[in-house]
Amino acid sequence: GEDVEQSLFLSVREGDSSVINCTYTDSSSTYLYWYKQEPGAGLQLLTYIFSNMDMKQDQRLTVLLNKKDKHLSLRIADTQTGDSAIYFCAESSQNNDMRFGAGTRLTVKP
């Protein structure tokens, strides 16, 4: 089946930039998403990008999409301790089924 893969852990120092990477296999993906999950909470949609875009910026967040390589990344500038959470990459294709990666646990050290 189609897969979405992410590295499981990332640790950065407060103030540094974080880059979370994701790869997917479905070439018919239409939307790609980044969700944030804080402990004990549901998913919060951070941002999404349409598959014909290669970059989207929203305040401290920058999403880069390399459609040829099926690679998606989320950059968080000036990472804060409040950014510590699990970040899920997800994609949806034309049939609107959504597939999630396993999540990357971001730890921000003071």
Place this chain on the structure above:
Amino acid sequence: GAVVSQHPSRVICKSGTSVKIECRSLDFQATTMFWYRQFPKQSLMLMATSNEGSKATYEQGVEKDKFLINHASLTLSTLTVTSAHPEDSSFYICSARKSGGETQYFGPGTRLLVL
């Protein structure tokens, strides 16, 4: 906009009882709602897709007689875990998709503990 609520947020029940979880889209109409289950330290697993006014579509391996889904209105879907057992303990998350849209908006989740 695009707020989805779930109720209850936490529930503890005895083995053999049934538990109903509600998912509501508060400020938009959702023709489609999704039910996910999240196992500890794992990603979400789609259980079923719920379409207003029709029967839910269940993913392979999900027992439709155990996880009853009702989507009676454009703002409410319910998931009933029937005859719950300890292995049903999990975090259940719903999401809703706006009519005519693609993005899913997630509820805060319901943590179910079956003793």
